[in-house]
Amino acid sequence: MEQLLVRLGSKATDPVHWLVWSSSEEEIIASGELADAQQLSTLSERAGQRPVIALAPTSDILMKWVELPPKASRKILSAIPFMLEDELATDISKQFFAMGPKQANHQAVAVVSHEQMDAWQTWLASAGLYCDTILPDVLAVPEHEGGWALLTLGEQILLREDSWKGMQGETQWMLPLLTHYAKQSETPVSIANYSELDISGIPNTEQQSAPLELPMHVLAKEAMQCKFNLLQGEYKVRKKRSGVWHQWRVAAVLAVLALTTALVDKSITLYQLKDQNEALRTQISDTVDAGFPNIGMYRDVRRKVRSELAKLEQGGGSASMLVMLDQLAGAFDATNVKPQTLRFDANRTEIRIQAEGDSFEALEQFRRIAEGAGFVVEQGAINNRDDGVIGSVSIRSNS
Numbered sequence: 001m002e003q004l005l006v007r008l009g010s011k012a013t014d015p016v017h018w019l020v021w022s023s024s025e026e027e028i029i030a031s032g033e034l035a036d037a038q039q040l041s042t043l044s045e046r047a048g049q050r051p052v053i054a055l056a057p058t059s060d061i062l063m064k065w066v067e068l069p070p071k072a073s074r075k076i077l078s079a080i081p082f083m084l085e086d087e088l089a090t091d092i093s094k095q096f097f098a099m100g101p102k103q104a105n106h107q108a109v110a111v112v113s114h115e116q117m118d119a120w121q122t123w124l125a126s127a128g129l130y131c132d133t134i135l136p137d138v139l140a141v142p143e144h145e146g147g148w149a150l151l152t153l154g155e156q157i158l159l160r161e162d163s164w165k166g167m168q169g170e171t172q173w174m175l176p177l178l179t180h181y182a183k184q185s186e187t188p189v190s191i192a193n194y195s196e197l198d199i200s201g202i203p204n205t206e207q208q209s210a211p212l213e214l215p216m217h218v219l220a221k222e223a224m225q226c227k228f229n230l231l232q233g234e235y236k237v238r239k240k241r242s243g244v245w246h247q248w249r250v251a252a253v254l255a256v257l258a259l260t261t262a263l264v265d266k267s268i269t270l271y272q273l274k275d276q277n278e279a280l281r282t283q284i285s286d287t288v289d290a291g292f293p294n295i296g297m298y299r300d301v302r303r304k305v306r307s308e309l310a311k312l313e314q315g316g317g318s319a320s321m322l323v324m325l326d327q328l329a330g331a332f333d334a335t336n337v338k339p340q341t342l343r344f345d346a347n348r349t350e351i352r353i354q355a356e357g358d359s360f361e362a363l364e365q366f367r368r369i370a371e372g373a374g375f376v377v378e379q380g381a382i383n384n385r386d387d388g389v390i391g392s393v394s395i396r397s398n399s
Contacts, residue, residue, distance in 0.1 A: 001383045001390060002029060004047045005220045006129070007055040007137060007153065008120055012037040017153060019216035020046060023224060024381040031216055033154070040127035049341065051385075052129050053223050055137040056120060056230065058158070058168040062088070062111040063100075063136065065164060070105055080109055098230050100164060108164045110136060110230060117235060132237045133223075134230040138166030140219040144208070147190030150178075152197050153215045171197075178202055194218050225384075324351055324375075324397060331369040335362045340390065349397040356390045363391055374398050 001024055007017040013036050020029035030046065064087070066080050077099060081092045088095060088111065096117050100108030124131045141149050141160040149160045157174040160166040167174065182189050182204045193199060194210045231237050321344045328351075332338070339353035357363045360382060367377045375395050382391030 001381070001385070002050050003220065003224055004043065004050045004052045004129075005055065005216060005223060006040070006043065006052065006124075006131075007216065007219070008037065008057070008123065010057050010060050010116070012119070012123065015154060016040060017216050018043055019214070019220050020050065021217065021220040021224075023221075023383055028214065028217055031214065037123040037127075040123055040129060044128040047129055051133075052124070052131040053220075054120065054124060054131050054134045055140055055219060055223065056112075056116075056134055058136045058138045058166055060112055060116050061136045061230075063164055063166070064109050064111065065106045066109050068105045068107055072105065077107065080107065084109070084111065096230075096233075096235070098228075098232050100228050110228075112230065117230070121235070130237075132229075132231065135223065135226055135228055136166070136230075137219070138168055139226050139228060140223040141166065142192070142194070142210075142218065142222050144190065144192040147192065147206075147208070149192040149210075150195060150197070150199065151215055151218060152195035153219075157197070175199075175202070321346075321351065324349075324395070327373050328370060328375070328395065331366050331373065334369055335366040337362055337366045351395045353393050353395070354390060355393045356385070356388055358388050360389055363389060363393070367393070370395060 002020060002022045005019050005021065008014075009016060016034040016037060016039065017032075018034065019031040021027075022029055034040065034042065064084060066083055068076055080099075081095070081097050084097075085092050090113070094114055095111050096114050098110040098112070100110055102108065120134060121131075137153075138158050138160045141151050141158050143149060143160060143163055151158045152171065155171055156168060157171050157178075158166070158168045159174070159178065167177070169177075178199075179202050182202055185204055189205045190208055191199060191202075191205050192208045192210045194213070194215070196212065199205065199207055335357065337355050337357045340356050341354040343352045344350070345352070355363060355366065357366065363379065363382060367379060370377045374397075376398050378394040378396075380392030380394070382389055
């Protein structure tokens with residue numbers, strides 16, 4: 001699985017860092033830095049079908065823990081903005097409150113202005129980048145248990161203090177601030193340093209060696225594991241439907257319609273029952289209208305359905321592909337596995353898909369059912385993604 005990671009700035013004129021990372025191959029495909037947000041459009045070709053994760057400057061986001069009453073219901077979450085009103089310098093109606101993880105009776109909250117959220121989404125949309133995840137950049141810095149983790153990105157320092165706390169800003173003022181906070185600690189602060197920055201001069205600290213890697217590489221690996229997303233509530237992004245998946249559904253409906261039409265024709269010849277004939281015609285008409293709402297007028301339903309099938313085949317389908325997909329319909333329905341991409345090799349009579357499921361068990365169950373239907377199934381790399389898993393699957397006819 002390949003992922004495009006972009007780190008946005010606070011303003012459209014701030015530089016933008018980016019990286020394409022392959023988690024399956026564990027290697028960097030490409031990386032670079034753009035002069036400003038207007039240059040994001042140059043990444044649209046690199047993005048392709050890859051999912052996009054955007055990192056936002058933590059300096060624009062207030063991350064807080066809010067203590068809730070014991071046994072508080074979910075309705076109490078709507079009152080959190082009022083609980084934080086005294087800590088905010090602006091009207092709460094101008095702020096967006098995103099809910100993070102909950103620990104006991106403490107709820108994590110990220111607060112960012114609607115204006116800033118709209119700006120980030122506008123930059124990405126104008127560049128043609130489909131982004132379904134935005135998170136504070138410090139949450140992409142690896143967490144250092146019992147201490148801090150530090151990473152530099154350009155002229156900025158990203159500091160993660162714990163699971164839901166961190167700072168980000170220019171090096172020239174962040175170093176004095178780190179020194180101040182370290183002096184306030186009763187015990188020496190352990191700092192995992194993921195940069196070449198010399199922090200040995202900061203008092204009351206103990207530096208821990210960390211692998212020296214490209215900063216965006218470090219951020220990409222951690223970002224892909226992070227469960228938090230600022231795009232929730234009114235900013236939640238609807239998942240795009242794969243065009244290939246939509247074509248598969250249409251093809252399956254056409255295959256079923258063609259089979260139903262043939263059975264109807266034989267039933268009319270055998271039984272010569274006018275009442276049953278009329279009922280079946282009505283059923284076919286309803287099914288055709290449901291599958292092809294824009295099919296228009298027709299006299300011969302069988303000829304019309306075959307015509308529509310021919311159009312689909314000219315657009316890239318094949319008869320063997322339709323048959324295989326029809327036979328695999330039970331496996332898809334039983335496991336709730338969904339293909340994100342689909343390719344058909346006519347020479348090998350093989351379908352290759354990027355399959356998305358709720359769990360590893362779902363993909364394994366899909367494999368067993370497909371093999372039970374007479375197919376040879378080979379599974380490739382499987383990776384976690386959001387609340388499920390995604391993996392490559394090759395399905396070949398056994399005949």
